[in-house]
Amino acid sequence: MTVSLQKYRIIVIMAVITLFWGDCRKNNNTTTITGTMPAIVSLSVAGALANSAISIYGTNFSAVVANNTVTFNGITAKVNSASATEIVVTVPANATTGKIILTTNGTTLAYATDFNVLTMTKSTDFNGFQSFRNLSYMSADVAGNVYCSLGSDTIYKITPLSVVTAFGIIGANKTVVGGTAADAAGNIYVVDETEFKICKITPAGVVSTLAGNGVSGFADGQGAAAQFVSPIGLAIDKQGNLFVTDVFRIRKITPAGLVSTLAGSGVSGSADGQGTAASFGTLYGIAIDAAGNIFTCDQHVRKITPAGITTTLPAFDVMFAFGIPGYAVDASDNIYTSVYDGTHDNPVTYNKLGVSFVASPVADFYSATFDSSGSVYYSYSSGSYRPNIIAKYIIK
Numbered sequence: 001m002t003v004s005l006q007k008y009r010i011i012v013i014m015a016v017i018t019l020f021w022g023d024c025r026k027n028n029n030t031t032t033i034t035g036t037m038p039a040i041v042s043l044s045v046a047g048a049l050a051n052s053a054i055s056i057y058g059t060n061f062s063a064v065v066a067n068n069t070v071t072f073n074g075i076t077a078k079v080n081s082a083s084a085t086e087i088v089v090t091v092p093a094n095a096t097t098g099k100i101i102l103t104t105n106g107t108t109l110a111y112a113t114d115f116n117v118l119t120m121t122k123s124t125d126f127n128g129f130q131s132f133r134n135l136s137y138m139s140a141d142v143a144g145n146v147y148c149s150l151g152s153d154t155i156y157k158i159t160p161l162s163v164v165t166a167f168g169i170i171g172a173n174k175t176v177v178g179g180t181a182a183d184a185a186g187n188i189y190v191v192d193e194t195e196f197k198i199c200k201i202t203p204a205g206v207v208s209t210l211a212g213n214g215v216s217g218f219a220d221g222q223g224a225a226a227q228f229v230s231p232i233g234l235a236i237d238k239q240g241n242l243f244v245t246d247v248f249r250i251r252k253i254t255p256a257g258l259v260s261t262l263a264g265s266g267v268s269g270s271a272d273g274q275g276t277a278a279s280f281g282t283l284y285g286i287a288i289d290a291a292g293n294i295f296t297c298d299q300h301v302r303k304i305t306p307a308g309i310t311t312t313l314p315a316f317d318v319m320f321a322f323g324i325p326g327y328a329v330d331a332s333d334n335i336y337t338s339v340y341d342g343t344h345d346n347p348v349t350y351n352k353l354g355v356s357f358v359a360s361p362v363a364d365f366y367s368a369t370f371d372s373s374g375s376v377y378y379s380y381s382s383g384s385y386r387p388n389i390i391a392k393y394i395i396k
Contacts, residue, residue, distance in 0.1 A: 036060055038104050040111050047116030048091055048332040049395070051349075051357035053080060056087045062105045072115060073098025080353055090351070091117060118395050123375070126158045126390040135379040135388055137191075137234075140371035141182040146390060148367075148379070149177035155190055155201065158390065168201040179234030179286070181242060183255075189234060189242055196228045198244065198253060210242075210257045218249075218266060219259075226259035229266075233286035235294065237306075243294055245283035250294060250304055262294075262308045270300065270312070278302075278310035285337075289329045297327075301335070301354075313354055328368040328376065330395070336376065338365040347378075 037060060044055035062068055063083050070077045070087065072095040080088045087102065100111040126146070138148040146158040147167060153175035157167035170177050170192050178191030186203040189210065197212035209224070217227035233245035242253040249264030261276065269279025281298030288294050292306040301313040327337035333352035347365040348356050364381035371377070378391050 038062075038102075038107050038109060040100075040102060040109050043100070043111065043115065045332050046113070047097075047118050049118045049120065049330075049334065049349075050091050050093045050095055051351060051355070052091050052332040052334055053088055053351040053353045053355070054091060054332060056089065056100070056102060056111075057085060058087075058102075058109075060084060060104075061087055061102075067105055069103040071101045072096075072117065088353070090353075090355070120376070120393045120395050123392040123394050124162065126162050126164070126392070135390065136367050137177070137179045138367050138369040138377055138379060138390070139180040139182045139188070139234075139236075140369050140375075140377060141186050141188070142184060142372045143186070144371050144373070144375070146369070146371075146377055146392075147180050147182060147188050148390070149180060149190070153177060155180065155188065168205055168207050170199050170207065171195050171197075178232040179244070181234045181236035183236060183240050189236065191231045191234050191244065193230070193232060196231060198228075198231065198234070198242065211253050211259050218246075220251075220261055221259055223257040226253075226257075233284055233296070235286045235288040237288055237292050238290070243286055243288065245286045245296060247282060248280045250280075250283070250286070250296065263304045263310050270298070272311050274310070275308045278304075278308075280310075285327050287327050287329045287335065289333050290331055293333075295327075295329055295335060297337075301350075328370050330370060330376070331374065336368045336378075 038058060040056060040058040042057045048054055061082060061084050065079050065082050068079050068082050068087055070079055070089045072092055075092040075095045077089040077092050080090060095117045097117050098114055100115045102109045135148060135150055138146055140146050144160045148156055153170050154166050155168045155170065155177060156164055158164050170190055171194060175195060176193040178193045181189045188201040190199045190201065192199050195214045196216045197214060198210045200208050200210045211223055211226045212228050213224040215227060216229055218229055219225065219227040228251065229247045231244045231246045235243045240255040244251040248266050248268055250262045252260050252262045263275060263278045265276045265279045267279055268281055271279040280302060283296050283298055286294060286296045294304040296302050302310055303313055304310045327335060329335050335350045338347050350356050365378055367379040369377050375392055375394050380389055380391060
């Protein structure tokens, strides 16, 4: 009897071990299958205008474009490129806010959060400049104030209530002011084209020189030890670093006033490369995206990474923005600019693939800038040869 009971216990133990081992193998198999299943991890942006190009990031996507289908709230989107971890799609022109659904290699996935298809709505016209001409080089601060030059020595400030005041005077009365930029603390930076300097204006209106010594030349260095050949365009990144177009170079200025050359050999050319291995034609406007990439134009659109690597974006129209003083880049890397047709500067927006669409709703576009809320400001003409109105459009 005792022997039989022991045999029974052994049989029961072996059965339990067999079941446990089999369950472990099933779990292991299930884990292996799950690991190869596709998944959406994130989107490049939470919302964008129709016709923008966005990225869907994830794992185990099909790298074959034809094996991927994407819809925005039921509207099929164009899939532009695909890899195992990124699919680039264009937001359909008739898309509305809702779910992004991805079908890749026969597996259908829904992104958890609704994608917001943005629209552009006119807020107001700043008409205080009707009596002026040559309105250009705008920037906006965190409070929604717009700063601009009129090709003279004065920087003007426009409040959200359309009150226009002279904010600061740069140099002598014959000074020509170029690009402007605003930092998070409300300081305004200005290019003094005549004196080859970069100036700083505090919120209290105190003007000082951040870099440059009044002599045209080329020298990297601290403050007055630095020299600029002919600075004109200006942009600022999230860290407060300034970037200046200086004929055939892109110069970088830290918040402390240390000047270095980010890209450009100083000789006219069109070579891509890193740092001084790259070459540019004459540069005017400059814009920067949320990732710190710089965009400028010398009859071709040039992109410069924060590490100073320059590439040419050949998909863009060669007439793009040449000589336009102020264009802008939004969170989706759409570039707001214009194309000259021989008579007018026609507004055009390019998505990051170089595909153009009209998001800019004003004619005779001349300059653009974004504020911290994502609203865009355009300077444009009311019929005069030069722009004399600023229009604000809310994007949401």
